[in-house]
Amino acid sequence: MTTFNVFRYDPAIDKCPKMETFDVKNERGMTVLEGLFYILENLDPTLCFRSSCRAAICGSCAMHINGQYRLACRTQIEHLKSDTVTVRPIAHSEIIKDLVVDMTNFFANLEKIKPYIINEGPFPEREFLQSEGERKGLDHLIDCILCGCCYGACPSAGTDEDYLGPHALMKTLRFINDPRDKGGKERLAFVSSENGVFRCHTVFNCQEVCPKDLDPSSAIARLKMKAVWNTLKNLVS
Amino acid sequence: MKLSNALSNTKNDILLNPNAGTFSYVLHRLTGLALAGYIFAHIIVLSAVLSGPESFTQRLALVQTGIFHYLEIGLIAVIFIHMLNGLRITVADFANLTRLHKTLLWLSILIFCAIMAVTFYVFLF
Amino acid sequence: MLKHDVLIIGGGLAGLRAAIEAAKNNVDVAIVSKIHPVRSHSGAAQGGINAALANNENSKDDTPEKHAYDTTKGSDFLADQDAVELMTSLAPETIFETDHWGCPYSRTANGKIAQRPFGGAGYPRTCYAADKTGLYLLHTLWEQTVKHHIKVYEEWMVVDLIVQDKVCYGVMAIELRTNQLQPIAAKAVIFATGGAGRVYGRTSNALTSTGFGMALPYIAGVPLKDMEFIQFHPxxxxxxxxxxxxxxxxxxxxxxxxxxxxxxxxxxxxxxxxxxxxxxxxxxxxxxxxxxxxxxxxxxxxxxxxxxxxxxxxxxxxxxxxxxxxxxxxxxxxxxxxxxxxQHYTMGGVAANKNCETEVEGFYAAGECACVSVHGANRLGGNSLLETIVFGKIAGKYAGEYVKGIDLNTEHSSYKNFTNKMNGFMNRLYESTGNEDPYRIKKDLNDCLDENVGIFRTEEKMKKAVETVKQLKERYRKIRKVKKTSSFNQDVVWILELEGNLLAAETIAAGALARKESRGSHSRTDYAKRNDAEWMKHTLAYYTKEGPRLEYSPVAVTKFQPEERKY
The missing domain is CATH 3.90.700.10 (Succinate dehydrogenase/fumarate reductase flavoprotein, catalytic domain)
Structure with missing residues (x-):
């Protein structure tokens, strides 16, 4: 048996959130997500959480589990080495119910950086030719599954909802690094702003919690460097 | 964002992310605030110079008693925590050593300990 | 009342691609998805996407025709060859398009899209982006919908398809955040809701791939085609x-x-x-x-x-x-x-022609939930991603053109009828006096299909499956009461989807039991041979209250005559 402490809050009924305790029959290899399903199916059908692929690729089930933001589907209970599993929703977003948060702001911030290739053509008849080296420049930057762990763990996002966030900044570098994209200057100017890279306080929480082991901190650092060089270049010329 | 919300978010973030980065972030803010406070105190002391050398000497003597002597050790600690951490994140950012931020933190702590050892030696012996 | 010209249900690859294409016609397009589009199961696709690009040094003389032959042979000659040829000939340009939109394909030494060998293919023709091709494609297409400002109803669950007299008028949907049920009127509806993998317990599919999107058109009178062909990934x-x-x-x-x-x-x-x-x-x-x-x-x-x-x-x-x-x-x-x-893939699905049109006017289907029949009795790896973007595009194109000649009448009686019907259904859930546990039913269904309609099938086991599914449907009618909550009622979602599970399961079991041969993924120990004389035909399952009514339709054969399938 494992004890689950689950964050419960229904804004329509509850005045304030509470933690509720459930006893979950723990099988070997059981993940936290399966534990939550056990509660939903056997103990309390009103419990709310998001889930989809259960294979750590869709990014639905990001939550705060025993001291860290993680994907519930990827976290095995026995690996937590604890008799209790404490589950909370992602921070910095309004709670819709229980573990489900409103990610509108998260995605709105992403949409601000124009998350698509800026290139109106003309396009080659076949694919763009891209060297293996150019393609390597996109490695890891493209692996983000937009789960929101980094955004929830970032203290800068907690004090400024207009801060673009690690996810959006990493996406920006992904496009700047892509030779197919023609919006590099515009993108750099946009993220060199107060709510862009310079709102980052270099806390490294995004890197620490990323369930795909990516490094948004490094992406932001590289953007900062580009922004500084760009400004210096403009000053000189 | 309302200040109260921002503060409560920050409090939660600190509690929910017990990482090395959070620890240095918190120290950086606190030492930053302390240094800002010190600057004001410093200016108040020095401003006595406007009313002539005598009042300056008098004001200076006020802060050269024992308790202030010990507080100066604290001041040095605060300055170096802030400075070393500032250097650490600058290096991490501009040399793209983000994956080494924990090593850099240990390095800063090491340097800090050395500096404080010297400080204690100078101030107490 | 909410209304749109083209309404697309499902935010996976097929849905997103359809939306992008439909929007090119200057019509009002919207996507309804029960999860955010980037959470879709398309993102779990790994290996790659097939097209005869001849980029690999071992595939210099590859052509779309050879791709079509491999696909047809892979399908054990049950695929409709006109549709297969259409898909393979459009494959290269559709993939180049995604490259122009920024999909980060892996590259060959000379800078072209890299290709790797895949099962059943004569040449290395599977274009890949490491082993996350689906994820990258999904993000790329989602990015395009952001660029084109396409409205997405995120976390809205479609619970019924409004069809009256063989014409589609829109859908009934629940906004999960507010638990409100309302009709969304549309001139054309495209279903791109994915597969029915969760009918099985042992499946690689996402929890959201329940087959509900197949069940809704099925109830509305559109037949499900070739449902007995279930792919098991090795x-x-x-x-x-x-x-x-x-x-x-x-x-x-x-x-x-x-x-x-x-x-x-x-x-x-x-x-x-x-x-x-x-x-x-x-x-x-x-x-x-x-x-x-x-x-x-x-x-x-x-x-x-x-x-x-x-x-x-x-x-x-x-x-x-x-x-x-x-x-x-x-x-x-x-x-x-x-x-x-x-279990990995449902080859069958909503019966659609190669323009993605169905028996109901204004209703289209694309992607895994549809059966245009390019996969026949067995899908080749790398062809499903291709199907989603090729037929997503085709569905978007035809739906976008179709709506131009249509007037939308939001006063139409169907909206009121369906709202009343669905409200009645929901109230029955909230006031039920039954005591059946829905999750127990789901578990029993999963166990039943795992056990009885698996890789190797026998008459006896499939009969048992048909019988069990019938009993489970009975039990579903006596389900326990559902607690009403003000938002995000997951219990209701799972219970509604369970009906989709059950209906998909009954077509799978019935189709499998009836087909007395072994073809592709449908492998019977009691009829171990393929029987072209009697069974080279598609199964069509029509909904009736008592269970599916089976009919059959011919297979389109163009260039490739059936031959023994040897590798």
Whole structure:
């Protein structure tokens, strides 16, 4: 048996959130997500959480589990080495119910950086030719599954909802690094702003919690460097 | 964002992310605030110079008693925590050593300990 | 009332591609999805997407026609060849388009899109982006919908299709955040809701792939085609049944039994080995396991990629390694991966023609939920991603053109009728006096299909499955009361989807029982041979209250006459 402490809050009924305790029959290899399903199916059908692929690729089930933001589907209970599993929703977003948060702001911030290739053509008849080296420049930057762990763990996002966030900044570098994209200057100017890279306080929480082991901190650092060089270049010329 | 919300978010973030980065972030803010406070105190002391050398000497003597002597050790600690951490994140950012931020933190702590050892030696012996 | 010209249900690859294409016609397009589009199961696709680009040095003389032949042969000649030819001929340009939109395909040394060998294909023609092709494609297409400002109803669940007199008027949907039920009027509706994998317990599919999107048109009178053809992917990890891409074998991985023997040589020619089509590899693995040659006599064999070396694994199969480490604690660089076959894909689906049109006017279907029949009795790896973007595009195009001649009348009686009907249904859920546990029913259904309509099928077992599903449908009518909440009622969502599960299951079991032959993924021990004279035809399942009514339709044959399927 494992004890689950689950964050419960229904804004329509509850005045304030509470933690509720459930006893979950723990099988070997059981993940936290399966534990939550056990509660939903056997103990309390009103419990709310998001889930989809259960294979750590869709990014639905990001939550705060025993001291860290993680994907519930990827976290095995026995690996937590604890008799209790404490589950909370992602921070910095309004709670819709229980573990489900409103990610509108998260995605709105992403949409601000124009998350698509800026290139109106003309396009080659076949694919763009891209060297293996150019393609390597996109490695890891493209692996983000937009789960929101980094955004929830970032203290800068907690004090400024207009801060673009690690996810959006990493996406920006992904496009700047892509030779197919023609919006590099515009993108750099946009993220060199107060709510862009310079709102980052270099806390490294995004890197620490990323369930795909990516490094948004490094992406932001590289953007900062580009922004500084760009400004210096403009000053000189 | 309302200040109260921002503060409560920050409090939660600190509690929910017990990482090395959070620890240095918190120290950086606190030492930053302390240094800002010190600057004001410093200016108040020095401003006595406007009313002539005598009042300056008098004001200076006020802060050269024992308790202030010990507080100066604290001041040095605060300055170096802030400075070393500032250097650490600058290096991490501009040399793209983000994956080494924990090593850099240990390095800063090491340097800090050395500096404080010297400080204690100078101030107490 | 909410209204749009073209309404697309499902935010996966097919849905997104349809939306982008429909929007080009200057019509009002919206997507309704029960999860955010980037959460869709398309993102879990790993290996790649097929097109005869001839980029690989071993595929210089590859052509769309050869791609069509391989696909048809892979389908055990049940695919409609006109549709297959259409898909393979449009494949290159559709893929180039996604490259222009920024999809980060892996590259060859001379800068072209890289291609790897896949099962059942004569040439290396599977374009890949490491082992996360689906994820990258999904993000790329979602980015395009952002660019084109396409409205997305995120976390809205479609619960009914408004069809009256064979014309589609829109859908009934619940906004999960507010639990409000309302009609969304539309001139054309495109369903791109994905597969029905969760009918099975042992499946590689997402929890959201329940088959509900197949059940709604089925109830509305659109037949489901070829539902008995269920693909079992040969290599899913034990326990969690997460997919290990066919790319593992495409890059050179081995399948090994308890004697350390590459057993595929006993089933196919030495030239093909692990790269036979999925149905054959899955049957071979299952045979090994049944005959006691599983590792340690257990229910799995090994997928061994250690000899590829660390560099190749890290470069081309990094996601596979992550999954193994996370879910098995096995590092495939150092240890072989324990795998077994698991349900992976529904070849069947909503019967649609090659323009994605269905029997209901204004109602289209594309992607896995549809059966245009390009996969026939067995899908080749890498063809499903291709199907989503090719037929998503076609559905978007035809729906976009269709709506131009249509007037939308929001006063139409159907909206009121369906609102009343659905409200009645919901109230029955909230006031039920039954005591059946929906999750117990789901579990029983999963167990029943795993056991009785699996890789090897017999008359007796399938009869049992048909009977059990009938009983489960009875039990579903006596389900326990559902608690009303003000937002995000997951219990209601799962219970509604359970109906989709049950209806998809009944068509699968009934279609399988009726088909007295072995073809592609449908393999009967009592009728072990393919029987073209009697069974080279599509199964069409029509909804009736008593259970599916089966009819049959001919297969379109153009260039390739049926021949014995040998690899």
């Amino acid at each position: 290599t899913a990890i034990i326990g969690k049944h997460i997919l290990m891409t066919e790319g593992c074998r495409g890059e050179g991985g081995y399948l090994v039994n308890n004697k350390g023997e590459r057993f595929m040589k006993n089933y196919v020619s030495e030239k093909i080995m692990e790269l036979a089509p999925r149905d054959i590899v899955a049957r071979s693995i299952q045979t090994e396991i049944n005959e006691g040659r599983g590792i340690g006599g257990q229910q799995f064999v090994h997928l061994d990629i250690r000899h590829l070396g660390e560099q190749k694994i890290m470069e081309r199969l990094p996601g596979i390694r992550d999954i193994c480490m996370d879910f098995l604690g096995v590092d495939p660089i150092k240890e072989p991966i324990p795998i077994l076959p698991a």
